[in-house]
Every structure is written in structure tokens, then in C-alpha cells.
Amino acid sequence: MKLRWFNAAIAVVFAAALGSAAAQDSPRDYIQAAADAMLSTTALTSEAERFAALDQVLQDYFELNVVTRAVVGSHSAALSPQQLTRFTNEFRIGLVDLLATALGEIEEYEMEIGSPRMRGDDRAQVPVDVDAGSLGDFEFQFSLARSNGRWNALNLIVNGVNVGLTYRNQFNELMASNSGDVDTVIDIWRDSVAESGPEI
Secondary structure: OOHHHHHHHHHHHHHHHOOOOOOOOOHHHHHHHHHHHHHHHHHOOOHHHHHHHHHHHHHHHOOHHHHHHHHHHHHHHHOOHHHHHHHHHHHHHHHHHHHHHHHHOOOOOEEEEOOOEEOOOOEEEEEEEEEOHHHOEEEEEEEEEEEOOEEEEEEEEEOOEEHHHHHHHHHHHHHHHOOOOHHHHHHHHHHHHHHOOOOO
16 A cells, blocks of 8 residues: 555554653553544545644644654754754655545544553553555554653554654665755655655
8 A cells, every 4th residue: 555544554653652742541542542633634524624633633742853853863963953843844744745635535444442561660562453444454553651751652563564664764765865965855855755655
């Protein structure tokens, strides 16, 4: 399945796992609240409304600075603060655009959050299954850690695809193919993400 649904799957769990909303009592509660906020946008029939609603959800639930720093990875020293800010903005706009299209195709869905497998009090692995009807089934598996009373993502796998590693590899490839020109990579990021991606 092409990248737009890969990004939809990413966002459902990233929104849950990297949320900045009030801390929930358990990993399962945390995921449920944020995933519901993301998936509720499927009820909107206007693309403009979906875009605006998703943008607000990302602002409410995403730690975008954390996400984009993870994507940039070892190249972080090559980006100025201004470039990192610009990349964060491009990442957000591109993700919202892809999500508005992908989630707009959902006519129905069922989501089941499995029981967290706790590793001590502050680490958990949580499976999430989403049945999106004719669009297919998605299996999420991610690891959470709690710090200062809030759960955050350590890793995410969607239908066997490591999400963070996929985006980081794409950024690395763009840096290599553009001779390390950060501004060029930022300029082409959205088009590159829209045109390529793993099958899930």
C-alpha cells in the first residue's frame, strides 16, 4: 500500500505516543484519547476542514520538535536553528496534507488497543489494530516510556515497518543525493515524501 496510508498509520500512533496533552492514567488511555482525536477527522467531508482539524490535532498532540530532530538524526549539527525550524514546518505541512487525503478515504474503521505489556512502572509495549474496511488492516506495535508523568514513544512499527527509521533513512538519502545541501533537502522534502515510501 502506498505512502499516504503509511503516513496515516504513522500519524494515528505518533499522535498517541508523542502527545502533549494531559497525561493519562495508563498507556492504553493515553493512546485511546489521542488516536480518537486523529480518527475523528474522518467524519469531516470538506478537505479544507480535514486539513484544518488535522493541523490542530498535530499542534495539540505532536511534539514536532522531538519528531523532526529524530528524523534529522546525525545531521542535526548541519542544520542551523533557522533551518531546523523551517524543516519542522515543512514536515508538519507535508504530513497534514498527506493525512488529510489518506484519512478522507476512510468510510469506516474499528480500532482495538491491546493490553500493554509493562516493563516496570515506566515502560510499556502496546499493540493497536485498526480495521479500515476496504482499505485494509493495520497492526501497530510501539514502545512507550514515561518521564515526568507523561508517556512518550521510543519506537513504532506499522505492519512490520519501522516508522522512525524509515523517515530518518529518507532524510539521509536526500542529504547524500544532494551533496549535503540542507536547504535543497528541506525544499524537496514534501514532494519526496509524497512520491516515495514503503509498501505496508
